[in-house]
Amino acid sequence: MKPEIKPILKIAVEAGKAIMSVYGDEEAFSAVTYKEDSSPLTVADKLSHNIIAKGLSALYPDIPVLSEEGSDIEFQLRKDWEYYWCVDPLDGTKEFINRNGEFTVNIALIHRNHPVLGVIYIPCQNLLYYADASGCFKQTPQKEPIPIKADLKAQAWIALGSRSHSDTTENDFLRAYPVTGLLSAGSSLKFCLIAEGKAHIYYRKGPTMEWDTAAGHAIALSSGAIFTNSDGTPFLYNKPSLKNGSFVCQILAVPS
Template sequence: MNKIDITPILNIAVEAGHGILKVYHDPAQDFGITSKKDNSPLTAADQVAHDIIMKGLTALHPDIPVLSEEGADIPYEVRENWPVYWCVDPLDGTKEFISRNGEFTVNIALMVNKEPVMGVIYSPVLNVIYYGSMEEGSFKMIPGGLPERIFVGKETAGWKAIGSRSHADPEEEEVLKGFPVTDKLSIGSSLKFCFIAEGKAHVYYRKGPTMEWDTAAGQAIAVSAGATMLNNLKEKFCYNKPSLLNPGFFCYSS
């Protein structure tokens, strides 16, 4: 596969973020909230971002299929042998979007041989973009600005654990006792992976449930910055499974 330029992908993520903000800031908008099959919420902004990303990625790379949360009804028999594909969450943190706390993101990951090798996460409200690849490392920047290289924290004690604002679990607290944690942070969406990548936090443990598009871009950015990502059995974290539901996972400073 030829090397893919990440710059147009950053632009697509920012464009999708701007589309989300139009819905977010519309005083007449009730967000058009409906429920999906799993009873998770879906808003008009999810669909707006999905359409922008699908159009952009397909125009750039018509030969690379897209697995998006809002277009995930692709049979395993069709996708199981994809050597390369995009894994997309057009609006990660829908509950944060609905509660208007600003902690939602646009997630785009490039998958090669069922592993995330490139990730882009854009926070529309913070107007900050995180991105990374196994070849180049990980970066943070304001769109249009200069990128800043980021790395995981190297501390061996005094770790900060980061967790979900919407999905706290008592069992997660027990597992974190196995790490040198002395402080805790909570934030929504894939920003948790970004905080690991830039050293603001050191361990993110999630019992579940999440989907593959929830973790792919974040894993690429965190691992490219020096983190380790394993499943809850501390084995390799796998993608493009028959079921797109993730097991529990650890993402932590290496």
């Protein structure tokens, strides 16, 4: 199966427009609730989820959708899925609430526990990053896509950290690498920065969920980067628990 990427890009942009309609509406913007894990949920999350779920189901009715805002699907029901969409309708809800612009729409296609297509849309920048079998690209909607690739020859590495999460173990982990600078970014923007050669390593101790990483994983791999569990083992999807362990996205394996 080779889904056409262009309709998926349109869905991501449409979802992004819905998010921005809330971003600019003070009453809707302030309507924040909290889920059982204390993570925030906004009107924008719900609007984006509905647009993406409806759009993907209309295009590919036989491919199930696993979304952060519709994720209560037991492992016994999904364990035999060959393909499924892994979606974060609004990645970086805290960035959205803080109004720093660093939030994204994430859509990935998973095949046999591996991401094979990824779309990340940054609404505040009106900018798409995406990857499929044809390559890895950056695009402003209505303009021609630009091929991108990771900076695999870098001798001095820029390490990425989360805008809303930090852990002192990150510094310990990064000592094995030729890191000379640090950069903070929200949501899945970190994977995009690696994919276009502006950064070189992102280590995350956790926790994250599968929809937080799937689209960025696909884009990073297509750009030439490596994405593994922090112990170097393969990073897989559709696990019994959708929670991820520690991982690292980087341009090369640790120097010997």
